[in-house]
Amino acid sequence: MVPDGSVGLIAARGTTTTMGIQTEPIGSVPRPTELLRGFEDFAQGRIDEAALRVLTEKALADTVSRFEATGSPVITDGEQDKPSFLTYPVAGIPDLAPGGPVVPFADGHTRQLPVLTSGPFRYTARAVDQLRAAQRLTSQPVKQAVIAPSALSLLYPADGIEGYPRDQFLADLADEAEADIRACLDEGAAAVQLDFTEGRLSLKLDPSGGLLRDFVALNNEVLGRFSAEERARIGVHTCPGGDQDSTHSADVDYADLLPELFRLKAGRFYVQLASESDPGRVLGIIAEHLPADARVFVGVTDPIDPRVETPEEVRDRVLEAARFIPVDRLGTCDDCGFAPFADDTSTSRDTAFAKIAARVEGTKLASEALGL
Numbered sequence: 001m002v003p004d005g006s007v008g009l010i011a012a013r014g015t016t017t018t019m020g021i022q023t024e025p026i027g028s029v030p031r032p033t034e035l036l037r038g039f040e041d042f043a044q045g046r047i048d049e050a051a052l053r054v055l056t057e058k059a060l061a062d063t064v065s066r067f068e069a070t071g072s073p074v075i076t077d078g079e080q081d082k083p084s085f086l087t088y089p090v091a092g093i094p095d096l097a098p099g100g101p102v103v104p105f106a107d108g109h110t111r112q113l114p115v116l117t118s119g120p121f122r123y124t125a126r127a128v129d130q131l132r133a134a135q136r137l138t139s140q141p142v143k144q145a146v147i148a149p150s151a152l153s154l155l156y157p158a159d160g161i162e163g164y165p166r167d168q169f170l171a172d173l174a175d176e177a178e179a180d181i182r183a184c185l186d187e188g189a190a191a192v193q194l195d196f197t198e199g200r201l202s203l204k205l206d207p208s209g210g211l212l213r214d215f216v217a218l219n220n221e222v223l224g225r226f227s228a229e230e231r232a233r234i235g236v237h238t239c240p241g242g243d244q245d246s247t248h249s250a251d252v253d254y255a256d257l258l259p260e261l262f263r264l265k266a267g268r269f270y271v272q273l274a275s276e277s278d279p280g281r282v283l284g285i286i287a288e289h290l291p292a293d294a295r296v297f298v299g300v301t302d303p304i305d306p307r308v309e310t311p312e313e314v315r316d317r318v319l320e321a322a323r324f325i326p327v328d329r330l331g332t333c334d335d336c337g338f339a340p341f342a343d344d345t346s347t348s349r350d351t352a353f354a355k356i357a358a359r360v361e362g363t364k365l366a367s368e369a370l371g372l
Contacts (some may be wrong), residue, residue: 002105003228005320007238007334008242009055013150020363020364020366020367020368020372021318021327021330021331021332021363021366021370021372022073022295022297022330022331022332022365023072023073023074023297023331023332023333023359023360024072024074024143024191024270024297024331024332024333025067025070025074025075025076025143025254025333025334025356025361026145026193026270026333026334026335026336026337027076027079027085027145027193027195027237027337027340028076028082028136028145028337028338028339028340029063029076029078029079029337029338029339029349029353029356030338030339030344030345030347030348030349030352031059031078031080031342031349031354032054032058032059032062032134032337034059034127034345035055035056035058035059036342036343036345037126037339038051038052038055038056039083039342039343042046042133042178044237044355044364045277048140052114056080056081059078059080060077060080060081060133060134060137061137061152063077063078064077064078064134064137064138065137066258066349066353067138067140067196067353067356068138068140068357069071069353069357069361070353070359071357071360072120072356073140073141073176073359073360074140074141074142074143074190074191075134075138075140075142075143076134076142076143076145076288077131077132077133077134077142077144077352078144079337079339079340081130081133082130082342083341083342084340084341084342085145085147085195085337085341086147086151086152086195086340087113087126087146087147087152088125088127089124089126089127089147089152089176089180090114090123090124090125090152090286091124092124093124094119094123095116095118095119096114096115096116096155097113097114097115097117098112099112099114099132100113100114100115100117100155100157100215101113101154101246103201103241104248105243105246105248105340106246106247106248106250106251106315107145107244107245107246109244109350110183111156111243111341113155114155115155115156115157116155116156116157116161116169116212117157117174118161118164118168119160119163119164119168119175119308120163120164120168120172121155121172121173122172122176123179123180126179126180126183127144127145127146127180127184128144128183128184128187129299130144131144131184131187131189132187135187135188135335141190142189143189143192143193144184144189144191144192144193145172145192145193145195145237145337146177146180146181146184146192146193146194146195147184147194147195148177148194148195148196148198148219149173149174149176149177149216149219149221149222150196150198150214150215150216150218150219151195151196151197151198152173152177152256153169153170153173153215153218154198156169156170163287167366170218173218174221174222174344177222178222178225178226179220179312181194181234183216183241184232185230185233189233190233191233191234191235191268192233192234192235193234193235193236193237193270193342194219194235194236194237194266195237196215196219196236196237196238196261196264196307197218197237197238197239197240197241197248197336197340198215199212199215199238199250199257199260199261199322200238200239200241200249200254200257201240201241201248201249201252203217203249203252203256203257204248204249204251204252208258209260210259216260216261216263217316218234218265219236220263220264220265220314221238223264223266224265226265228293231265231266231267232267232268233267233268234266234267234268235266235267235268235269235297236261236264236266236268236269236270237269237270237336238257238261238269238270238271238272239271239272239299239335239336240252240272241336242272242303242304242335242336242337242338242340243340243341243344244344244346245304245306245347246304247304250275252260254276254282254285255285255324256290258271258282258285258286258296259285259289261307262289262290262291262294263367266294267293267294267295268294268295268296268331269290269294269295269296269297269299270296270297270299270333271286271296271297271298271299272299272304272316272335272336273298273299273300273321273335274300274301274305274309274317274335275302275304276306279317279320279321280320280324281297283320283321283323283324283325283336284306284324286298286324286325287324287325290325290329291355294329295329295330296325296329296330296331297329297331297332297333297335298317298318298321298325298330298331298332298335299332299335299336300314300318300332300333300334300336300359301315301335301355301356301358301359302313303333303334303335303336303337303347303352303355304335304336304346304347306347306351307353308354308358309355309359309362310356310358310362311358311361311362311364311365312362312365313358313362314332314358314359314361314362314363314365314366315362315363315365315366315369317362318330318332318362318363318366319366319369319370322366322370327370327372330360332362332363333359334355334356336361338352338355339352356359
């Protein structure tokens with residue numbers, strides 16, 4: 001049995017035994033230029049699905065190999081096959097139309113969600129397929145990111161859908177989200193991470209906190225269907241968004257988000273921290289509200305900062321976190337994914353893996369300094 005403070009995780013796919021503080025990636029890494037061209041060519045009808053699949057598989061193999069080279073004890077598929085971390089389950093379905101909610105970023109660019117036009121709501125793509133593809137290429141434990149149901153709830157139009165009430169949509173959404181998570185757990189994912197970037201954003205859209213409470217309730221409806229043992233392998237990621245070197249909600253105070261976030265029935269929380277102006281204050285809030293049976297992974301590398309952190313900087317950030325959080329409940333991660341939308345080329349692939357390597361080495365140095 002691997003002790004609580006271990007870097008490694010026991011999973012159906014294998015075991016790591018290196019001792020120390022756990023460290024995990026968040027998810028996406030930038031896609032190779034060849035794959036980005038392939039996405040564009042496919043969208044324009046210049047190549048077929050089989051040709052795109054060849055490019056995707058090549059990118060995945062390179063991603064897994066480069067993850068392994070960093071020494072990361074847990075890897076991901078880098079979301080190479082996802083056009084968007086948010087809408088991957090519904091990409092290409094016929095009952096979506098343009099015109100959904102718009103997410104504004106601090107630099108002025110926006111992202112717009114589609115809107116659902118009819119029911120019943122069903123996923124057309126499953127995260128477990130991406131998990132299996134990565135598992136075939138490595139003996140390392142593989143973590144799988146999925147989108148939180150709260151994010152997909154934004155697809156339902158404000159004026160409703162005739163013959164398909166919102167309550168039925170939310171019930172269908174909860175069933176689909178549960179199936180997405182459960183399939184990954186059953187396939188031996190080291191962890192399943194719900195991307196919940198809309199959590200912090202919700203407080204910008206609704207400062208009263210009502211929207212955030214609705215999001216938490218919906219996510220808990222899904223999380224409550226899993227056993228305590230299963231929830232120990234399910235985590236929730238929060239950040240202020242990270243797209244094209246900009247954020248959508250960094251100005252929202254974590255003090256308003258974290259107490260509500262920690263009401264989620266998850267065993268792991270992944271919290272952006274490296275880019276916070278006052279990480280010590282945030283760590284104090286985490287220490288006050290973190291559930292007794294949960295582990296928190298704090299961000300120690302900033303994906304939207306082009307400068308690569310040194311292992312020593314990462315070490316010092318971990319040691320600072322250990323002043324507030326018991327080491328048997330502490331882990332490290334990157335603040336966010338490096339390219340949650342496939343067309344985001346603001347960070348190079350080389351920079352992303354250099355930051356991942358610094359996180360791994362810096363976490364090891366901190367573990368040694370703490371005598372673990």
